[in-house]
Every structure is written in C-alpha cells, then in structure tokens.
Amino acid sequence: MESKLNGKAWKFGDDISTDLIAPGRLFHLRTNLPELAKHVLEDADPEFPSKVQKGDFVVGGSNFGLGSSREHAPTIIKIAGVGAVLAKSFARIFYRNGINVGLPLLICDTDQIDEGDELEIDLSTGTINDITKDIKLTFKPLPDVMIKILQDGGLAAHIKKYGDFNLD
C-alpha cells in the first residue's frame, strides 16, 4: 500500500450510516459489487458516485459507518477509488471492516476540512496536509494489529499469506 495519498475532500456530516453508503433497496446488487459501487453514498450526496475521482477522500463527521455489519459499505467506497475515509469517529464494525478490506480509515478533526480541499496524506507519519488551507492535521495511529492487516492488503490476504492469524 502506498503511504502517500493525494486527492480532493468530499465532505459528509455526522452519522453516515451503512444504509446511506450501501442502501438496503439495492440488496440484490451485493453479489455485484462494481455495480453496487456506482451507487456508493448516493443517498447522502447524489452527485458523489459519478463525480468522485480516483484518490479522493471521503471526509465524515462523528460515528461514520454506523449501523449494519455490511462489509459491502467500505468495499464499494474502495472500489469507487477513494483513497481513505477521514472522520472524527467511526462505528466499530465499519472500522474493522474498512481495515479488513484494505481501506485506510483515519480519525482526525475533520471540522477543519471543507468540501473540495486538496489533501495530501502520509500514512506512515500520520499527517494530513490540507494544501488548500495550508494547515497540517494529525491522525490517531491505528492499533498495531490493524496496521499489520492493512499492510498485508486486508484480512483475507493476511490469512492467505500466513494460513492463520500472525498478528504478534
């Protein structure tokens, strides 16, 4: 995984649920993830799926990803090309799922970032450079276990590599 990421911020509010990310009305598309990804977050911002560019960032408020355990939610954010999700806090299952599918999730003060800001993120040093505003933010480091899983490309790839958990 690249440790430096560059892209534009797409701003969302608090409590972005998995129903808004991967709606239940599209339940039948869960075995067709590229198709489901064409609808990612459209119930929160109808323009997002068609306008998001590879490498852009989803920037939420608090409790991002609350609700259902559907791993399809972080997966289609990743398929849409999003480089990382930034939020003030994440719901537990979404947080775990994001790391398992290899999508970086960064906890930081997103109030300082606005829609359209150009961001440069360094995963190895834990810094976010908001180029538009010329400010630097830091994010909370992930637990070591999650860094290991993320570096291996997600949980499935980790288990394939070692045949078991190898998290020590």
Add this chain to the structure above:
Amino acid sequence: MGKTIAEKIIGEHAGKEVSSGEIVIAKVDVTAVQDGTGPLAVQQLEKIGLVQAKNPERTVLFIDHAAPSPHKDLSNAHNILRGFSKETGVVLSEIGEGVCHQRLVESYVNPGDILIGADSHTCTSGALCAFSTGMGSTDVAIGIALGKTWLRVPETFKIEVTGKFNKGVYAKDLILYIIGEIGADGATYKSLEFTGDTIENMTMSERFTLSNMAVEAGAKTGLIASDETTRKYLEQQGRGDKFRPIKADEDAEYALIIEINAADIEPMVSAPHTVDNTKTTGELKGTKVDQVFIGTCTNGRLDDLEIAAGILEGKQRHPDTRLIVTPASKEVYLQAVEAGYISTFIKAGAAVMAPGCGACVGVHQGILGDGEVCLATQNRNFKGRMGNTEGFIYLASPATAAASAIAGEIVDPREVL
C-alpha cells in the same frame, strides 16, 4: 482485580487472563452469516482457497433478510449459501425458519460461548451471557474456517436498572430510553452489562430486546448474567445441560456505571432518523402513521405478539393505516397460531408475513412510499432503512405499535390498556 463478564468469557477463549484494552486471538464457538452478508463470506473463502468449516454443526447460514427471495439476483445469492452448506456440512436455515438472532438463541448459543455473526444485531445473544458480536463478512468467514478471531477486550459500561415499570412500559421503552441517554455512539467499542432487579425479573424475551439494541449505542455486545431464568429458558429449548451461571465479579472494573429507575420511564419512541432521537409517546401524539410493522429480532417474539394481539383483539386497524405482522421465527409463528394471536391480527386487518426480517431491511414486504410514516417495533430508523430515503421511521414497543395501528396516529398505549 475482579473481572467483567466480557473479560471472563474472552479470557476462557484466549486461554489466559485478559483485561480490557488487550488484543487477543480467541476461539469462537458459534459463527453465523445471513443472506446479505453470507455470499461475500463464502466468496472470500473461495478466493483464498479455504472452503472449510472448523465447527460445521455450530456454523449457521441464515436465509432471512430477503426470504422468500423477491429478486433473481437474491435467489442466486441464496444458492451460494445452499451450495456452501452442501460442500462443508454447515447448517442452513432456510426461508420461513426465521430471523438469525432469534434462531441463534432458540437453538445454538449457550452461556459462556463466543458467537461472531455477520450481522450487527448479533449482540442479541448477549442476553444468554454469551459474548456475541457483529462483524463483517471477511471476519466471520475466517471465523468459520479457522474457528477463531481477533478481539480487543472491551471496557464495560454497567447499566443498573432497579424498580418496576409503570403499566404500558416495556423492555423496548427501557432500551430506547437508555440509547437516548447515552447516544448512538456513546458506547462505541464498549461492552454493556445490564444488571439490577428490573433485569433479574425480566423474561428471556425481554432481555433479548435489551441486548439486541446494544449496538444502537455503538456497543460491541450487551451482556446479562446467566441465572435461573436463563436456565429455565435453555431447558424449555432442550438445552438445559448447557446452562452455566456466569456473572461479573463484585470488584470488576467498569468504565462507567449508569443507574436507572424503571419507574421513571414512559412509553418511548425513537423519531426519524436516528435511534437516539428519543421522545415520549406524549410528545409525538397525533403523528399520522401510514404503516405499522410488528416483528423483527427486537420485538417479534411470542410475548410481543401476545401484547399486540391483546390490544388488537376485536378491533380494526385504522382505515388509513396498514398493519404488517412478521413473527421472528417458525417456533414463534406456530405458538402464535396455536394461541390464536395470528387470527386476531388477520381479523384486525393485518397482513401476516412468513418469519424473517421482513420490512425492516428495506428489501421487500413493506417498503415505504415517499413521505410516508412507519411506526415499527424494529431497532433502526435510519434514513433509507425501509427502502426509501423519503420515508420516516419511528421505533416503539409492540403495545405502542398496536395501539397506534388502531388510532391511525401515534398514541400512548396506556390509553387502551
């Protein structure tokens, strides 16, 4: 230092003493997926060449979210689960058998177990004093194949409830009240322990309602000490030999202790679009309701249907209010038929559905129209939850739901009890 229930159960499964904050590899007793999350779990195992199940007799694939299938793509997704079951010998729970969380407590989960399920309301089994938590498809897939998972031992919030409920107030009102107090992310990453004489005096069904909604406060699980009520329930389900008394140590360390007097609670409603947006029925009185939905893993059990039938007996739903009743499982459905509740619902104008998740997931069996209001006994009212972002979902107890179906608007159930 004494241990919380979470620390005790996880410690047993990690083979060492553990304390909150530690990350451990733990053995998993029961694993479960449903038709929304299971196909991806199977595909992940196929992708890494690990099509196997460590404990096939305690690995259950539930077809409950879209059951029977309303779409050809879902029919094909169901067949992925049927195929995996045939190949590995794991248990398949077919259409009509019921919601995964209800089926898990009826037949599979015992006190002291660790259950991981690819559904956020897996925390329901916490009422049996099993450490049960929702995870995604890949986490559960690995749990199925290897019989273990990684866990961060959570800190615990102790929620101590004492005293008696007022008439018309139920476990659902209590849990809505608690979530309103601590917020939708107030217990993120934490384990909840429900204690106190109010909880001790509850039936298992009422306890399931509490544990079911722990995740709506962000919690990892919602545990209740196993006691005589637990033992009797397991005996009734044919698993009396699986009973073990488990409770927290007196000197266990809690991150927070919340004390609640049951007598202070009124019939509660969560208003759109978050579960912590709680009000009393009085504050919402007169809100017109287009659809009432009674069912789900939260409140689709026999005692829930009994309460609703008691209110609807000999009455009619309001002409402008649709009524949908979905028993949580085949067992519940059969008992409700035998007790006469189902004919009461049908005579009152209800559409009675086959056991399953029904309208709650927004796939079928009760999708809302634009601007419509649904009062439901389910656990979640997020925007878009019932298949339409233009719908408005209110959450309440079966009593409030039944009384409101007759009135055509939100009412305090005490008016009809």
